[in-house]
Amino acid sequence: MSKLFKLLALFLSIGLVASACGSDSADDVTSTTAAPTTEAAETTTTAVELSQGGSLLDVVIERGSVNCGVGATAVAFSVIQPDGTSAGFDADYCRVIAAAVLGDATAVTFIPLTSSERFTAVQTGQVDLLMRTTTWTQSRDTDLGMDFGPTTYFDGQQLMARISDGFSGSSDIADLEGTIICVNAGTTTEKNITEATLLQGVNITLQTFEGSDEVYDSFISGACDVTTTDGSALVGRMAKHEKIGEWVIFPATPISKEPLGPVYPQNDSVWGDVINWSVYATVIADEYGINSSNVDDFLAEPGEIGRLLGTDEGELQTVMGLPADAFYQVIKQVGNYSDIYNSNLNPVGLFREGSANAPAADGGLIYAPPMR
Amino acid sequence: MTEIQSSAGVPVIAAPPQEPHLPPKEWLKKNLFSNVGNTLITIMTSVVILSLANGLLGFAFGSERQWNAVAVNSRLYMSFAYPEAQYNRIWFSFATLLVLAGLSMAIWRGGTRMPFARLAKSAYSFGVGLAIMVWLAPLSTSGTVKWEIAAGGLLLAGFIFNRIAAQDEERSLSSLTLLVGTLASIIATLWFIPYGRHSFIGDRIPQVVSEPGTVAFSTKLPWTIMLFVLVGAYYLGIVLRDRLPERRTRSVLMGFWLISPIFLIYLVLRDPAFTMNHVLYTDIPLVLGFLVVGSLILYALTKPSLGEIGRIIAMLILLAGFGSFLTPMRMIIRIFLIALGLFSLAAPTFSGDKSTRRRYSSIWSGFIVIAGWLITAVNTPSTVEVPGDLFFGGATLTLIVAFFTVILSYPLGVLLALARTSNMPIFRLLATTFIEFVRGVPLITILIFFSVMLPLFLPEGMRLPEVTSVTIGYALFSAAYVAENIRGGLQSVTRGQHEAAEAVGMSTSQKTVFIILPQALRMSIPPMVGHTIGTLKETSLLYIIGLFDLLYVGRSVIPNQTAFIGSTRENLLFVSVLYWVISYSMSKASQRIEKRVGLGER
Amino acid sequence: MTAPVEQPPSTRLAVAQRVPLWRDVVVLKWFTQVSLLAVVLAALWLFVGQAGNNLRAKDITIGFDFIDRPVDIQLSEGIDTLPNSGGRALWVGMVNTLRVASVGIVFSTILGIFVALSRLSNNWMLRKVGAMWVESLRNVPLLVQIIFYSSILATLPRTSFLDPTAAAGPLNQNQGPIHNWLHISNKGVSLPRVFIADGFYQWAIVILLGAIAAHFVRKKRLKQHDDTGRETSPILWAAGTLAIFGFVGLFIHPVFSFVGPIMGGIASLIDSLTIPMTQAVISIVAVLLALRWIRKFRTDRRSGSGHLNLSDDDWFRMIFAGLASALVIVVIYKWTGLSSWLLNSGQDLFRLAETKFNVDGAARPFDAMRPDVLKPGNFANYGKNGLTMTRGFAAVFFGVTFYHSAHIGEIVRGGILSVPKGQVEAASAVGLNRAQSLRRVILPQAFRISLPPLGNQYLSLTKNTSLAIAVGYSDIVQVGQTIYNQTGKALPVMSVWMLFYLACSLTISVVVNFFNMRLKLVER
Structure with a gap:
């Protein structure tokens, strides 16, 4: 039994020393790791060059x-x-x-x-x-x-929909009632459209996709009624669609400013x-x-x-x-x-x-x- | 995540007895129309299969498919932005791998004899299958005719094989001959048939022009050379096999296989711009110093009668290694010190007579040379100019991430498995916690964590490329599964083996390294092969975190090019087929090798 | 896990007397372990500290406050598409994950069994189809498959239920392949929906009673079988009992309205508890558990003659058990919030149960609705009545189902083939016909062999549903990603993910292990 206590004491003291060292070194982590950092950074970035000052x-x-x-x-x-x-x-x-x-x-x-x-x-x-x-x-x-x-x-965020669904260049957010809208996930686009529809009390179903390709795919095939993103991208897609005149982009004044x-x-x-x-x-x-x-x-x-x-x-x-x-x-x-x-x-x-x-x-x- | 579906749980099935050869009519009756129910099933499945094939072919060859999106972008798929001017490096790397493959095929006596009767059968069935497919596919008239001619050629080959087989039952063909013959005929067609009908003109305003002159067309010469390289390496291998001791040749070749990807990536493809001064006056002396001093220390430490003092020295070296982090010092010195400490800690396990000790020292020398060279190469900027971090992309990135994941996860997995089966509770606890935690969460969450969060855990100013951090995460994930596979192997080692090792006076570490692990590793090879294939497939998840892997190129990059907007489905189909070909051939090959070598059996 | 190798007592004593402390194997072993633990903890601490610094430098806060703060999120589908808080959004995501995973598990198993049987059939065509199914689906990455299915589903016709000339308002419902009952389009598939109505919880109590009754019936029939040797089909009887209870329950369930007040009583009881009391109770339980474990451990270590011999290892283990209970006590006293959270959530749970039972006596346990198609603005979409399988759901569902059916098929086939031929011959020798021998001899044994790998398949299927993120199905990963993109709380969201998936994995492995144990017991 007595040996056991000796052992415990040993461990405890080692632990104490270790933690003491740990707390000391934690403050200057950055200084001690700076050396390997520069060597790693040499290879990849201009971080080093930047820190030397100058333009x-x-x-x-x-x-x-x-x-x-x-x-x-x-x-x-x-x-x-x-x-x-x-x-x-x-x-x-x-x-x-x-x-x-x-x-x-x-x-x-x-x-x-x-x-x-x-x-x-x-x-x-x-x-x-x-x-x-x-x-x-x-x-x-x-x-x-x-x-x-x-x-x-x-640029500015706009929406794109089908003329055959009754949309026209003069449509606005209020006409979106009941639509399925496809957007890119994790962008301001998603936030803008959510805010805009909530503000006007319009009920929509929002489908978010990881990639813009999936968004357009869904829109082209008709799985989504409306898609929204920056106007330039919408125009780009519309121009590439073989049946020009089938889709329309609205509202004329974009729902957001995107310089x-x-x-x-x-x-x-x-x-x-x-x-x-x-x-x-x-x-x-x-x-x-x-x-x-x-x-x-x-x-x-x-x-x-x-x-x-x-x-x-x-x-x-x-x-x-x-x-x-x-x-x-x-x-x-x-x-x-x-x-x-x-x-x-x-x-x-x-x-x-x-x-x-x-x-x-x-x-x-x-x-x-x-x-x- | 799509956890590597090893067929470990599936018991090995005894090969079915060879069916007696039946004449076609009886064969049909027995296998398809034995009774009413059977006939019904046959008809129904045929209808379903034909309509499915019809749909798929209609989808694949429909007029609205832009297959030139795939053809024009084949470079993007394979090597991404690797500069065309430096393409010789890629061909060289490919040739190196082919040389290794040829040598291995010869030295391991790869390939089987295929009787002509079987060849005839497969030629017939492929021919009939192709004919039906062409009939179903919505091809143009000339296309249909061409493909039906090809199908006819296959049937003709089947007929010839059949005649040969009829003359002499015993005659057979080596599968390697068949492989080379097929490759040669495919490459030969490159010289005659202009495959692509579109070519890309890279400029500020790039263009896709509809005239022949594509990658396939322009690379006929390299491909031909590659074929000769493969064949030449095979014959060289045969010569070597007869001249050299078999076992040593094999292990040297294995070593080459392990080293070559790293060598190719960091020396050939990256072409580091070594500065001679730095290399001559810093790196080489450092490596040499560690090599000489380390070898001497290790030689001394492996002396069997050394006892206590060895451990103390090892601990001191290790302490010095860890302590070196407190003072500014070159990173390479720290790494070498710690490595030397670990080597000397393991020294008693490898003690023995003079030749054993010398071998241990030479292992250290090899390690230090390779590690020193590698660290220097990694830290030297590349001369090949590629956009940003994206040195690799497409299929190359997929393969490289898979390779490094496997390389990193195997040793880690072995350590985890040992810790989990050890009798030390804290080790067991840590290993079990880690393994069960990792196995409980999907791969995608781990990848997202490592791509989004890892930069936050790093010290100020240190930046890891996203590919690196994700590969680290993937390796940790994969290690947990490797550990479970190895644990299965460890548990299958019988108790007698443990006892026998103890009886001859081996220490625990000696027992583990020399007796238990080799057997356990051998047992766990089949599930590990499955795991490796799974790892390759799962690299497709890099798409979700936005790395330019094969899937990302096919799904996001190409369908956004101005010329090919919306060409999603054909690119996806191509990516699926590519993945399928790679993993199917890998699993088939491994199954064949396992069966031949009798792996996984005791 | 291998049992720890204990040193024989005599050696240990001898060593203890001869060898100095720093050469004692036990001491060295524990020293290595504790120092490794220290290294791991130190590394973790260092990383966490560094992360804290970096987060502060970038003004990112971590904390779970987003759980009850409002967020601007719209989800594509789920029990609530406009969640009012981050926590609610994550909850919707979890339900979506569980939905697709559970449906996937059921269908992949069924499909997998079909695949296995077709690969073993004596029809050449069917065998080849099975083999093609397995080889083609197994070797293409699941993510590629899911994305591919999604883009194929998008090519379904859009107009199947859209009539641009129809007037606004609810559409004429005589549409779809089966009028009024089934709608198919690239917006998904809409089926009639059966759903849980207000009376369900009372009915659930009837079912609970039915389960108990079924258990006894089964036991009785089993005993009868053992006594007489006649076929008594206990499972059938038990299922019948349960079915009768369920059917009768449909009519008599309002009887159980009295459960509500009981639940309310329990809630009030919890309400009257104080935090110190809870702390004390938990501490006592922790200490008792530790003591019980130690006592059990000592009993285990006692040799047949009652002699107790403990190695140092054992002492350390007991000390660690004590330390663990001490840690629990410290945590529970240091962090008062935990106790109050326990109290509050316990109370909430029972209050919820009370409201669930306090319903109109005439409420039905189940209700059903036909799918509807609405035309609120200019065009039509599925309404909320039907059970709608959206394209995202379908892509994930087909992906995991097909992919895992290939694997499950191989597992089941392996299981069936591994039943020794002698078993089949013996079965026919005792006069069983083919169907009987399949049901009584082959399948039970095959099932036992394939259960553990099947469990692994279910685990990985559940985890693989996280690939839904690629096709816009609002599973927990996708919802979480939207939340951290908006609030910047990446770390908390990721910890929620991991906890959720760990919980799922744990549940599945507990269930599988339970069945595994049951089957093992049958084994002699």
Whole structure:
């Protein structure tokens, strides 16, 4: 028996020592694990580079490519092509940044992200830039350690239904009584439609699916009466449906505002300026009608065009840390806003005329501050 | 989750006695129309089968199906975004695996003799089946004619085989010859028939053009080379088999099989950009130092008469290893120290005469070289530029996740099984809790947990790629099932074996390592094969957490491409068929091998 | 589990006298175990601490407050599609999971038996069909199958019950393959629904009594069989008794309205209990249980002659038992909420039972309704009257049923084939015909062999219903994911998932083990 107590005492004291050590070391967990962390991080991310201070711009120039977070399944905005590269409106804006910073529109590393990963990817520095149909909201801008650039596409949530079910362009939420509505799970879309119908006291059955493909599949086959998501995606789908004129998108005023644009890490105004002004450059070029095929004709022009193309000493661009001909390269290699818009979005039936994405002069919202 | 449906519970069924060969008429009467009820059943099932086949074929070959979505995207399916310029690396890896396969087939004397009579029978039945299917399928007239000609060819082959069999009952064909012949004819068709009718032009504004020139068409040369590689490796294997000691060759080959995927992934496919300075002045000296010092220590520690002092040294090394986490130090040193500590702790188990001790030291040397190289390779950035973390995708990701899950879960499973059957209550408690907990929850919840929550459990600034964290979760999950399979094996080891081992004076660990485990592992091979196939199938769950596995590519990526919007069903069908082919052939092959080697029996 | 290998007493004593503490095998063993436990606990603690830091840094709170907070969730189907709280939503998800799992278990078993029988039939065609069924379904991942079925079901006609020209309001119901009784479309299948009405709980008491009566009848018939040796079919008699009770109960169930007040009385009794009393009772029970275990353990260890010899291992075990009871006491006193929760929930349970019995005496135990199709706005959908199997449900149901029927078929086939041939021959030798020998000799033995793997199949089927998330069926995983996407409470939601599935697994394995034991007892 006495040996037993000795043993117990031994265990107890070991346990005490262990717990004491444990509580000491718990406070400096981060310091002790920092060493292995850096070694693990070396391989994968730019986290280390970021922490050294300075702007992401220098990091990108040194690396020689832009890490751009995109989507994988957003029709016409960013999809993965048969050869594994990304293509689409958002993907082209990644190329715009690469052309501006590195003079080479192909120097982009596309990183397809799921919607749950995307913000973490910006926060941890996995991507320099996020172009993934991300809506600019106050909470995202203020909370999550990231900043939003100028809106490249003004979108809004709408609904799509069949004309044969009695829907028309002037239908609204009140007409949804008794419908089965299909949406993507875990998106703001789901929350918006729930809120809107609850507010009006309309009874609906909401079916949520993991992927947008399943949503459209269900809608096309008629298992769902109505589907809802951002208007651009609806138009895209409708254009691809063989029987045009069978479906209708409503209400005319979207039930939510979804301004989509670039996202980049917070507190890096040098990098932020580069992105903002690269986007503005495409808009300004569009205002002057400068596109990739005729840009060389404008090289001799004075004034704002000269400042844009960098022929005017290019001091505006060099101050930002870019080459003098940065925006010339953007327009030459990728194009102006209209080029990018039309080549990607026209094929799926989205046109600028009359939409919110028309130039400000034509009553749209696409507008850039002056370059001087 | 779709827990690996091992057929463990199903007792092995004795092979039915060979049926006497009946003339067709009698055979039909006996098997299909023996009485009224039987005839009715036959007619009813035939009708059901034909209408089902009709529906399925109508679905698969209907005019609205966009099969070119699959054809154009075959690269995306197989290797995802791996750059085309670096494709030689993929072909090299594939060739390496084929060489191993060829060698193994020769050295394990794979393949059986197939009598021509049986060949004729299967050729006939395939031919008739194909003819009926073509008749049911809504093909164009020319398509129908072509396929009916193919069916006729099969029937003709059956007829020829039958004639050969009629001349000499004993004549038979090696199944390997048949395999190579089939492969060769498929590859030969690549040279003549333009399979794809669409090609993809990758550009800023990509295009799909409807003109021949597809993956299948452009890769006829590599595939031909692959065939020659396979055949060459087989003949090399035959030469080696006759020259070298069989047992050692086999174990070396097994080792190659285990190492090759890691080698291929981290050296060939990733092509790490080693910086010579770092490698020469840091990594190599480190590995060499550990190799020499470690070997000496282990050689000393395996001396049988050493006694107490060995354990104390081992504990000290282990303590140093754990203690190294308190001071800043290279991670590789910590890992090596802990490994050395564990090796020396296990040393008494492997003590013996000089050659045994030398072997133990050389195992350590091999371990340290491979581990050192691997750690360096993992920590070196790749030169192959692929989008983001997605080094792999599609079928490659599926296979790689399955491989690493299996590799990680087997040792863990063995440890868990040992802990669960040990006589130490706390070990038993921990192992049982873990196993029962994991077996009680679905795989998907574990995968979601590891993809969503694991980043929160990691220290500040440390980031694991999602694939890695999910693979860790999957391996832990799988380990619980492996442990249960092994436990079954452990329990089937008879008490006499335990007693005999104790009688010759073995320590508990020696008994476990040298007597019990080998028998238990051998017993648990059949359920483990089932488990492995299940693991491969279940990787499809990666789709739900948004990793670009085979299913994700087929379900979400391709049906969103501008050219192929909504091509969901054909892609799903393709993915199902691919999964089916892989797991069916794996299970058939393993069954055949088990039967031949007599595994799982005592 | 192997029994722990005890050291013979003499060696142990000798060792204890000779060997110093740090070489004593027992001490070393326990030292390793305790240090491993310490390492595991420390690692857990470290991870949890780290997670706490990270969560604080990201402003994520953990806590179960979402359970009774309102959430903006609409579920596609279930007992409540507009749940007013997170807890209610999860509950709906759980019911949905259980619904599809239980239906799946029943149908996969039936289908599996058919598959096994067809694979063993002497008709070549049927054998091949069975083999094709098994080989094709077993080798395609279940997730792929579920998604595939879902997209196939979407191709069913939409218009089968939709008439765009019909006026608004309730549709003319003469539609569907069987007018008024069955509707099929890509929105699902709608069948007549039989449901539990207000009088059900009273009727349940009749059934309970019937079960007791059936038990006695069965016993009596069994005894008669043993005495006389005649065929007395006890099971048939027991089932008949139960059926009679059930039928009679349909008419006399209002008699049992008096149960309500009794339940109310129990609830008031619980209400009068105080927290200290509960704490004391639980503590006493814990101590008693520990003491009982220790006493039993000591009795077990006593040799035939009554001599007690205990190894150090045994002492440690007893100490751990004591520690466990102490832990229970500490928890129960430290965390007063637990006791009050126990009291409250106990009271709620009995109050609920009281209201269930306090119903109008004329209420029927069951009621039935025909499926309805409503046209509230511009077009038609299934109403709430019918038993509607939605597309999501159907996809999951077909997926798990087909997939597991292939596995179950193989298990049953293996079981049947493993019955020794001698048994069949012996059966025919004693004059049983083929049907009799199948029912009396082959199937019972086959069932005994295939029961444990069957149990595993049921377990994995239940867990596999979680793949519903891919096709939009509101099972617990899908609902949970929606909740944590909206509230950010990933950890609490995941713990609810895991607890739920653990509970399901535990229930199924308890049931299977029960039958397994019963069958084992029959074995000689």
